[in-house]
Amino acid sequence: MDTVSFTTAMARVPSPVTVVTTYGPDGVPYGFTAGSFCSASLDPPLVLVCLDKGASTHPAFSTTRRFLVNVLGRGQQEVAGRFATSGIDRFAAGDMSPQELGLPGLPGASARIACSLHSVLDAGDHTALLGRVEETFTSDRTPLVHVDRLFHHPAPNHPAPTNPAPNRPDPTGRLAGPDSRSQPPMPGRAFPLIFAERVEATAEFYELLGFTRQSRNPPEGEPTYIGLRRGSTELAVVSADWSVTQCGIPPGPGPRFEMFVLVEDLDTTLKQLTDGRVPLLRAPTDMPWGERIAHVLDPDGNPVAVACAITP
Ligand SMILES: Cc1cc2nc3c(=O)[nH]c(=O)nc-3n(C[C@H](O)[C@H](O)[C@H](O)COP(=O)(O)O)c2cc1C
Structure with missing residues (x-):
């Protein structure tokens, strides 16, 4: 086997891009890609x-x-x-600082092991x-990939795990690390949390509207957090206690937000909802801007607009 054929074939194999660091016995930092x-x-x-x-x-x-293995992310090709x-002097740029186990690490890495x-x-x-893995850190930065002798980063719609903030329970019940969620990476990501008295029933309601469950906490028993996704839209249904424990504020009575959900076929969706005895707040109405909108109530009393385009 000649080296060129071997390395040419291996260039087709995508690899991570990491910088591995350590300290020498003299306290000097060492690192290599x-x-x-x-x-x-x-x-x-x-x-x-x-x-x-x-x-x-x-x-x-x-x-x-x-x-320490620093998994490089989008924009870190220079590193x-x-x-x-x-x-x-690979450390002269001053972008490495003591991280896990006190080892030199890149604060903005995609992950550190x-x-x-x-x-x-x-x-x-x-x-x-x-x-032997002792500690990990995972951020929302898209990881870099090296393939065909070039750096790439995966398309934005890949799972973007986040580490739970220190000393705070991760509401999703996920461990730090890859999970089943499929979300665009931070910082573009934002989603509402609905404070619900009946978390399970509210999640089931949104399932009727085409959302699918992505995460749940706790894994067994009465849920306090259910993460849902529909296309690129994310939503979390969270027990009303969450607002109290996190912010010290109990959720107020009455509607707390309106969700606007576009569907293919409004009549079919409404039939599914009302068959499940979801209250209809407002019958389908054609709007001058070209949408046909109906309003229903979710189990927690929030209005939900269900809409489709008016077909000529
Ligand atoms: C994308 C990329 C991946 C690399 N992967 C490895 C690797 O897995 N193992 C390795 O020994 N060197 C790897 N290298 C080369 C080293 O980073 C580095 O160039 C080499 O250790 C330099 O040797 P020096 O420390 O003697 O100057 C890689 C370089 C690049 C650009």
């Missing part, structure tokens, strides 16, 4: 990264006790280039560093 990063085991949680035995950073990494450049060194394996002209 790595595309060979992947997970290796779930239990125990192990990851793997391969480092060229001839690299200037090899002595530091093959003897270190800890390392990837810098940590792959020989003979420069902090590891203790589990084992060092011989892998031809490379050394495979197996790390």
